[in-house]
Amino acid sequence: MQDLLLYFFLTLGASALFGVIGLGSSLLLIPLFTLLGVDFNFAKVIGLFINGLTTVSLTLHNVKSGLISFKEISFLIIVSALFALMGAYSSQFISQTVVKYMLIAFILLSVTLLYMGHKKETSQSHALHPFFLVTFVSVIAFIGGLIGVGGGAVYLPLLILTGITTKKSIAITSALIPIVSFSGFLTYTSFVAIDWNLLAVVGVAAFLGGTLGHKMMNTIKNEKNLKVLISVLLLGISVLMILKEIL
DSSP states (O other): OHHHHHHHHHHHHHHHHHHTTTOOSHHHHHHHHHHTTOOHHHHHHHHHHHHHHHHHHHHHHHHHTTSOOHHHHHHHHHHHHHHHHHHHHHGGGSOHHHHHHHHHHHHHHHHHHHHHHHHTOOSSOOOOOHHHHHHHHHHHHHHHHHHTOOOHHHHHHHHHHTTOOHHHHHHHHHHHHHHHHHHHHHHHTTTSOOOHHHHHHHHHHHHHHHHHHHHHTTTOSOHHHHHHHHHHHHHHHHHHHHHHHHO
């Protein structure tokens, strides 16, 4: 019971924190849960599940407010679902140690892009070449399925860096994360042992935390400080993961 409460409050806090900037919290929670003794593959299942839950409400909000339409990104949704499924399925045949280091590398890339994206924010969108966008989405979705993340921490800053407005980038990202997350999640459930009690507990915490984070989104005056805090947390958890692997 105490363990469930611990995982509940860790998920609640992380989901609220990441929800403020429109991202899922799996980048933090997967390595954290793994360090706490959760099986790595099941930690990825948890990460994908809570990523989907914390971003789906933001996706619906963006569609309702007209920031994005499903018709506009329907092909990207199909591509991201397919490649996330392929990535998750492929994880069975790759060493867990290799996947863990890929997760750490993805975290470091995300931290770098999070900072660079903030510096490049723009109010006017540039058109993206469809081939570039599809290739970009395919690669990130495959890696996301493989390591258990939705990919939002890379989608968002890269879209901003390519000249898409911050609001539009968040809208596109929030539409893709649930697709990647739930596609990967369903694939993992076919070959990973699931603790349904723990999954239910973190699911409730993720939904509550994500809802709280999205409500706080418009009240945060200085997002840069929040991104610095998230970057420090991600770097810290990466160092701990590396130490656990080499010691």
